[in-house]
Amino acid sequence: MKGLFAVAWREIVERRMVLLAAALLGLLVFLVPLFPGAARYGASQARLFTAGFSAATFCAFVAFLLGGSTIGRDLTERRLGFYFSRPIAEGAIWGGKFLGIWVLVAASALALVLPVGLADFASWWPAAGAWRTAQIALLFAAAVLFALALGSVVGASLRERSVWTLADLAMLGLLALGLAAILFPLFQADAPALTTRVAGGLAVGISLSLLLASFAQVAVGRVDQRRGTRARFAVLWGVLVLVAVGCLGSVRWLVSPVPEDLTSASVRDITPRGNWIVLRGRARHRVDLTASFFYDVASGHFVRPPLRGNGGMVLSEDGSTGAWSESCALDGSRQCAIWVCRLEGHGSRPRRLPLEASISDLRLSQQGRRLAVAGPDTISVFDVSSGGLLAGTASESEQGKVLRFAFVSEDVLRLYRFGPRFGPPVEADSESSRAGTLAIEDLHVVERSVTRASRIEGLGWPFSVGFDDRHGRVVVWEKEGSVALFDASSGARIANLGQRSWDEVSRAFLFDGRLVLAETTGGAGRLQLFRQDGTLAQVFELGPAGFVQIGGEPQPGVLALSISRNPKEVWAAADSFLLDLRSGSLAKVAAHASPVAARLRWRLPYIEPGSAAARLFARPDGTLLLWDPKDSSLRVIPPLS
Amino acid sequence: MNEGPILAAEAITVRYGSTAACSDVTFSVARGSVYALLGRNGAGKSTLVRCLLGQQKPARGRGLLFGEDAWRRRARLMDRVGVVPEEPDAPPAMTPAQIADFCRRIYSTWNAGEFAKRLDRFGIPPRVPFGRLSKGQKGGVLLALALASAPDLLVLDDPTLGLDVVARRALYDELVGELADRGTTVLVTTHDLAGIEGIATRVAILKEGRLILDEEMETLKARFRRIRYGNRMTDTRTAYGTELDPFDAVRVKVRGWGVDAVVANYDDASFDRFQRTDGVVDAEASAMSLEEIFLSVAGEEKGAGS
Numbered sequence: 001m002k003g004l005f006a007v008a009w010r011e012i013v014e015r016r017m018v019l020l021a022a023a024l025l026g027l028l029v030f031l032v033p034l035f036p037g038a039a040r041y042g043a044s045q046a047r048l049f050t051a052g053f054s055a056a057t058f059c060a061f062v063a064f065l066l067g068g069s070t071i072g073r074d075l076t077e078r079r080l081g082f083y084f085s086r087p088i089a090e091g092a093i094w095g096g097k098f099l100g101i102w103v104l105v106a107a108s109a110l111a112l113v114l115p116v117g118l119a120d121f122a123s124w125w126p127a128a129g130a131w132r133t134a135q136i137a138l139l140f141a142a143a144v145l146f147a148l149a150l151g152s153v154v155g156a157s158l159r160e161r162s163v164w165t166l167a168d169l170a171m172l173g174l175l176a177l178g179l180a181a182i183l184f185p186l187f188q189a190d191a192p193a194l195t196t197r198v199a200g201g202l203a204v205g206i207s208l209s210l211l212l213a214s215f216a217q218v219a220v221g222r223v224d225q226r227r228g229t230r231a232r233f234a235v236l237w238g239v240l241v242l243v244a245v246g247c248l249g250s251v252r253w254l255v256s257p258v259p260e261d262l263t264s265a266s267v268r269d270i271t272p273r274g275n276w277i278v279l280r281g282r283a284r285h286r287v288d289l290t291a292s293f294f295y296d297v298a299s300g301h302f303v304r305p306p307l308r309g310n311g312g313m314v315l316s317e318d319g320s321t322g323a324w325s326e327s328c329a330l331d332g333s334r335q336c337a338i339w340v341c342r343l344e345g346h347g348s349r350p351r352r353l354p355l356e357a358s359i360s361d362l363r364l365s366q367q368g369r370r371l372a373v374a375g376p377d378t379i380s381v382f383d384v385s386s387g388g389l390l391a392g393t394a395s396e397s398e399q400g401k402v403l404r405f406a407f408v409s410e411d412v413l414r415l416y417r418f419g420p421r422f423g424p425p426v427e428a429d430s431e432s433s434r435a436g437t438l439a440i441e442d443l444h445v446v447e448r449s450v451t452r453a454s455r456i457e458g459l460g461w462p463f464s465v466g467f468d469d470r471h472g473r474v475v476v477w478e479k480e481g482s483v484a485l486f487d488a489s490s491g492a493r494i495a496n497l498g499q500r501s502w503d504e505v506s507r508a509f510l511f512d513g514r515l516v517l518a519e520t521t522g523g524a525g526r527l528q529l530f531r532q533d534g535t536l537a538q539v540f541e542l543g544p545a546g547f548v549q550i551g552g553e554p555q556p557g558v559l560a561l562s563i564s565r566n567p568k569e570v571w572a573a574a575d576s577f578l579l580d581l582r583s584g585s586l587a588k589v590a591a592h593a594s595p596v597a598a599r600l601r602w603r604l605p606y607i608e609p610g611s612a613a614a615r616l617f618a619r620p621d622g623t624l625l626l627w628d629p630k631d632s633s634l635r636v637i638p639p640l641s
Numbered sequence: 642m643n644e645g646p647i648l649a650a651e652a653i654t655v656r657y658g659s660t661a662a663c664s665d666v667t668f669s670v671a672r673g674s675v676y677a678l679l680g681r682n683g684a685g686k687s688t689l690v691r692c693l694l695g696q697q698k699p700a701r702g703r704g705l706l707f708g709e710d711a712w713r714r715r716a717r718l719m720d721r722v723g724v725v726p727e728e729p730d731a732p733p734a735m736t737p738a739q740i741a742d743f744c745r746r747i748y749s750t751w752n753a754g755e756f757a758k759r760l761d762r763f764g765i766p767p768r769v770p771f772g773r774l775s776k777g778q779k780g781g782v783l784l785a786l787a788l789a790s791a792p793d794l795l796v797l798d799d800p801t802l803g804l805d806v807v808a809r810r811a812l813y814d815e816l817v818g819e820l821a822d823r824g825t826t827v828l829v830t831t832h833d834l835a836g837i838e839g840i841a842t843r844v845a846i847l848k849e850g851r852l853i854l855d856e857e858m859e860t861l862k863a864r865f866r867r868i869r870y871g872n873r874m875t876d877t878r879t880a881y882g883t884e885l886d887p888f889d890a891v892r893v894k895v896r897g898w899g900v901d902a903v904v905a906n907y908d909d910a911s912f913d914r915f916q917r918t919d920g921v922v923d924a925e926a927s928a929m930s931l932e933e934i935f936l937s938v939a940g941e942e943k944g945a946g947s
Contacts, residue, residue, distance in 0.1 A: 003716075006746040014734045082731050084696045085724035086747055089716040224697040226657065 003088035007096025011070065012104050018062055022108035025054055026115045044123040051116040055109045059140075062108065063147035066101045068155025071214060076159045081223045090219035098148060098214075105144050146203070149210035156217060156232060164229050171237045178244040185255045185306075188327060191289035198251060205243030209236055257283035257291040259302050259638035264622020267596045268292070273608035274319030275299070276343055277596075279638070281622055294322040294343055297612045297626050297637050303341055305350065312362045317407075317605065320344050321368025321384065325359040338362070338373065340384050354387040365407040370445060372405055372413050379405055381413055381445050391448040399439035399455070406469050406605050413443040414453070414469065414488075420461065436461035438476065440488050454491025468509035469605030471532070475507050475515060483507070485515060485534045495534020508550035508601055511609050516559065518548035525563055529581065540584050542577075549574065551595020552607035552614025555629050557581050560614065562594030572620045590625055590634055593617040645708050647672050647794050647826045648693055652702035655688050655850075662688040663699070664850045670794075670843070675820065675827040677837045677858075679935055680847035686830040687727050689847065690798045693828070694724060706794070720749050723787030727798040727830075729779035733772025737765060737782045741789065748790040759785035763811060777808035784812060788819055795819070797829040801836060809836055816840060834932040844931065848939045858931070865934045866907035868915070870924035871899040878920040887911050892937045903929070903937040 032050045033043035041049070071094070074080040083093045117124070128136075157168045182202065186195040213236030221228020259265075265281035275298040283291045292313055294303040305313065305324045313324040326337040336358055341350040353371070361374035370390070371382045379402055380392035393415070395402045400419030408414045419437040436459035442451050460478035467474055472488045475497070483497040483505070497517065505519040514537070515530040525545025529538040542548060546567035551560030559581055562574035576590040596616040597607050607613045610629065617625040617634070625634040646669035655663040663685040670676040680686045691697035693704035695715030704711035706718040731740050737760055745751040760767055763781035765774065771782065780800055787795060797816075801809045813836050819825055820840070831837050844861055846854040854861070868888070872881055885893065888904035888911065895901075907926065916924045929937070 003747050006743055010732065010735070010739075010743050013739065014732060078728055079730045079732065081691075081696060081726055081728075084715070085694065085719060085722075085726065085730075086744065087716055087718075087720035087749075088747055092716075222696050222698075223691060227698065 001092075003086075003092035004096045004099065007083065007088065007093055008100035008103065011097055011100025015066065015101070015104055018066070018104055019108050019111060022058060023111040025058060026051065026112040029054065029112075029116050030119070044120040047116045048120055048124055051113045055112040056140075058112060059105045059109045059144055060147050063101065063105045063144045064151035064154075066105070067148035067151025068158075069151075070097045070101055071152045071218060072155035072157075072159045075156065075217070075221075075223075075225050075228060078223065080218070084222050090222065091215070094215050094218040098145075098152075098211075101148055102141075102144060105148070106141060109140065109144075142207075146207045146210070149207060149214055152214040153210050153232065153236060156214070156229070160225075160229050162229070164233055167233065168236075171240075175240060175244065178248065182244065182247045182251050185251055186289075189255055189289055190327075191287065194254065194287040194289045197287060198247060198254070201250075202243065202247055205247070206240065209239035209243060212236075212239055254286050254289060255306070256304065257286060257289075258304070259293050259295055259300075261286070262291065262622075262638065265624055265638075266622060267600065267616060267618065267624065268313060269315050269603060270596065270600055270613040270616070271315045271319035271611065272317055272604050272606050272613055273611045275612045276315050276319035276322070277612060277616065278313045278315060278322075279624075280313075292324075294341070295638065296343075297616070300638065302638075303343060303350075305339060305341070312359070314362045314364050315343075316364040316368030317366040318368070321364055323362055323364055323368075323371055323384075325362060325373075338371065338382075340368075340371070342368075353382065353384070361405075363405055363407060363413075365410045367410060369410055370407060370413075372407065374402070374405065379413070379415060379443065381443065390445045391443055393441075393443055393450050399441070399452075400437060404465075404467065404602065405443075406467070408442070408469055408472070408605075411445045413445065415441040415443060415450075416465070416467070416474075417441065418465075436463050436478075438463075438465060438474070440474075440491070453489050454487070456486055456491050456493075466507045466509060466515075466601065467605070468513060468515075470511070471509070471513040473509070473513070475509070477505070477507065483517065485530070495530070497530065497534065506547075506549050506598075508598075509606070510559070511553060511606055516550050518542075518550055518561070520545045520547055520567065527559075527561070527579065538581070538584075540579060540581075540586070542579075542586060547574075549594055549598040550601075551576075551617075552597035552611070553609035554578065554615045554627050556609040558609075560589070560595040560597070560617070560627075561586075562598060576617050589627060589632070590617045590619075593619045593623075593625055596624070646670055646705070647707060648676075648796075648828055649705040650689065650693060650702065651705060653689060653692050653699045653704060654701040655685070655692060655697070655699045661850050663692070663847075665702070666847070666850070666852045667702075668845055668852060668855045670826060670828055672826055673824050674842045675829065675837075675840050677841035677844045678828060678830045678847065679832075679834065679844060679939070680830070681939055682832075684847040684939075685850040686847055687798055690796060690828070690830060694719075694722065694796060720790070721793040723790060723792035723795045723825075725780065725783045725787050725795075725797045725800045727802060729771070729776070729783055731771045731779070731783065731786075734770055736768050736770055737774075737785075738767040740771060740782070740786065741767075744786055744789065750791050752789050752791060756785050756789040759788065759815065762815070776803045777805060780804060780808065780812065784815060788815070791823065792825060795825050795827045797827065797831070799830050799832065801831055801833040809833060813837075813840065834935055835930070838931040841931075846935060846939050854938055861934060862928065862931070864905055864907055865929045865937070866904055866912075866926040867929055867933070868902045868904055868907075868912070868924060868926050869899060870915075871922040873920045873922055875920050881920075884915065884918045884921050887915065899923070903933075905937075 029047055029051045032038055032046050038046040157165050186198055213232045216235040217228040217232035220231035259279060261283035262281040263284050265279045267277050268280050269278035275296050277295050277297060279295045280290060280292040315322055322343050323340045326339060338353045339350045358375045359373055363372040369384055371384050373380050374395060377395055378392050379395050381390045383390050400417035402415045403418045404416040406414055417439040420435050438456040440453040442453050459476060460480045462479050464477045465474050474486050474488050476486060477483045481499040483500050485494040487494055500519055505517060507517045509515055513532040518527045523544055525542030525548045527540040527542055528536055531537045545563045547564045547570045549562040554560055559579045561577045561579055563577055564570050564574040566573040571594055574594045575588055576593045577586050578589050579586050596618050597613050615627040624637050626637045627634055649669035650666050653663050653666045666689060678686055692699045693711060695711035698712050741756050765778045765781050800812055841858050843857050845852055885902055889906040890902050891905045892903040912926050
């Protein structure tokens with residue numbers, strides 16, 4: 001150790017002018033408030049900022065410069081022999097030089113910030129505190145070490161001026177490509193915390209390789225510059241390649257989670273018949289990365305779209321096809337590319353459609369042959385096999401803005417335009433509050449024409465709509481409480497379903513076209529079943545309830561419900577029940593869970609009895625449960641971490 | 642105490658690319674000896690010294706210091722070695738006093754008084770940065786540093802390079818004094834053959850990386866002679882050129898007055914017989930200086946001149 005400290009002390013003594021310059025700079029900082037414009041920030045803030053900025057730049061520059069001169073220059077000017085002729089170990093020679101400069105730079109930083117720090121102590125210490133100050137100091141110390149190592153290696157390489165310098169530059173280019181390959185998937189996956197961690201790991205790896213390379217140059221080469229250069233090159237790029245390969249492998253693993261890695265999951269889309277669902281959730285060991293899957297609840301097969309900032313993921317009605325949009329911006333902010341994938345069997349290789357569009361929403365047709373894409377201004381339909389544009393229309397017109405669209409057949413896309421255009425809220429009791437309209441249009445893909453199917457006017461704004469794409473009907477529920485059933489094709493009112501409280505009613509169409517309304521009054525729940533013509537068929541008393549949500553039919557004639565005792569905790573405090581529509585019996589099927597279909601009614605054109613969409617339940621913690629009609633059991637899918 | 646050689650080279654080979662700086666060099670330096678390693682510029686002396694000091698790893702072979710591998714045990718072994726390098730390599734910003742203070746911390750033995758006295762004898766100011774000293778003064782500082790740790794082995798790599806006569810004389814005087822006082826073993830590489838001739842006990846010559854001579858100074862000087870003689874044709878002599886056959890002639894030149902030859906295996910009896918050779922007249926043998934021997938062995942001209 002005496003050798004280490006002797007070398008370190010010698011470095012400090014030899015370069016002590018740096019410390020003096022820093023101390024002088026630290027005093028000059030007190031003059032900053034006298035500069036024009038500085039006064040507006042306050043004298044204390046101006047001094048502190050200048051001192052901090054000066055310390056960072058001065059020390060980074062000095063560390064890089066001294067790092068570059070301390071080993072490289074000694075080697076090229078044959079001065080390292082002085083140390084190797086003494087009883088000092090190689091590690092002590094290298095370590096002493098690094099330690100000396102590191103201490104010198106740290107002391108310089110202290111000399112630069114200490115005067116101002118003490119003078120303005122009251123203005124920064126309460127905000128920063130001891131822990132924050134220690135964190136900054138540690139980060140600074142590590143940054144100085146990194147700058148030193150970088151300077152040492154860069155200095156040695158540039159002074160070498162041989163084929164090894166060219167080789168270093170070539171490897172630097174490869175490293176840049178490697179770093180891009182490592183970080184780009186994380187950028188695209190829109191996981192900033194994970195990206196930061198990987199980048200931090202990379203920084204540590206790079207620092208380590210720089211330090212090891214610098215050490216190897218001295219320890220292995222000693223005074224033999226050629227041997228030292230070879231050692232530096234081999235260690236630097238060897239370790240960097242290992243770090244890069246390790247990071248590349250790690251990132252590949254990080255962006256390739258399987259459904260079993262999910263710690264919580266939510267269902268983003270679901271086939272109205274069949275077993276495929278779109279799962280999305282956080283995966284273990286992946287910080288803030290969100291993983292998405294097309295998942296077959298029956299077989300456990302899955303297809304994972306690459307995590308390139310995938311946005312909307314949709315399924316065709318028959319579950320044969322999946323599609324997703326992908327970001328074409330580095331930060332994943334803009335979705336513009338579309339991929340499709342056949343899901344039958346074990347799934348096919350995803351195929352990118354030859355189209356570029358700005359995408360906000362997607363829909364696949366029943367058999368997955370057509371894809372409807374909502375952009376900021378248009379709704380377009382593309383042919384999945386060729387990628388060709390088949391038809392399109394404006395997403396916003398005088399009739400209102402398209403808030404929902406669904407294929408009613410392979411060749412017809414039904415558009416639901418809500419009017420008026422969104423603007424300031426209107427008074428509920430004013431005349432204009434009844435200005436709401438729902439225009440239903442059909443975009444004929446083959447004919448490339450839009451026909452108006454119907455227009456329902458005079459709706460109290462705001463209003464809510466439930467859809468039965470299968471039978472061409474809608475149920476409209478106005479703010480002031482009236483609920484009515486309409487024919488989507490003609491706009492004709494089929495039936496008035498009475499006055500209902502806006503906050504206490506939910507509604508859903510059954511597969512056969514019957515309408516279910518659930519409401520809570522006086523702390524008790526009640527479910528009304530209407531025939532297709534809107535006449536009341538049956539009423540079921542549900543017992544104590546704060547709010548009732550309607551799911552699908554896990555079995556024909558059996559309806560899944562979630563009943564929450566607390567009307568303010570619609571999902572979190574709900575239990576799931578199965579209501580036998582024939583006998584009226586109500587049985588709890590899952591505690592702290594609610595039917596997934598209840599959340600996806602807006603998207604789904606219908607829900608086939610017995611389908612996965614009807615049998616899935618979700619817990620607030622992200623656990624998904626699949627109900628098995630054979631033995632009325634529940635199993636967790638996928639087996640979450 | 643290990644009675645083996647203080648310093649040894651075991652088949653050391655060093656390559657710089659395709660060029661061999663040293664090829665299979667083997668020799669040893671006995672305790673108490675002054676070993677002069679000679680060679681022309683680029684012969685590989687400095688490379689060999691670096692290998693022997695554990696500063697450079699040979700491609701093959703190894704250097705041994707006090708019987709231990711110099712590359713592996715360098716740091717520990719250097720405590721017993723004083724080194725004066727070919728190029729003054731001390732930190733230029735440090736004064737001799739600061740350098741001495743640095744060395745004092747790392748050597749187990751350090752004689753600060755001796756160091757100060759030597760600087761005084763050399764006339765070197767102790768408070769002037771090393772970089773501002775003259776070449777001779779730098780050499781003096783490094784010699785003083787090398788001797789202040791009372792080393793068992795002193796390695797001098799061309800210490801007189803660039804020194805004037807006075808500085809050179811001072812250096813050798815110091816060296817002789819050290820030898821007389823402590824009996825330190827010395828390895829010295831130099832081009833100053835006249836200077837080292839009176840001090841060295843053993844001489845080795847490197848030529849193009851190969852060790853072509855390694856011998857006690859006394860033996861070397863005894864077996865090398867310059868022989869000058871006239872060569873006459875007689876009734877019984879019919880051809881020239883065979884009269885030197887009993888000798889190992891390393892250099893032969895035919896002059897107008899006769900033949901000037903250098904032989905490497907001189908002895909008085911053979912010379913007596915040579916003088917009596919038919920046709921050889923006025924033969925005389927003269928002793929050679931180390932420089933003359935070096936020129937004969939390592940110089941460009943070799944073999945018979947004509």
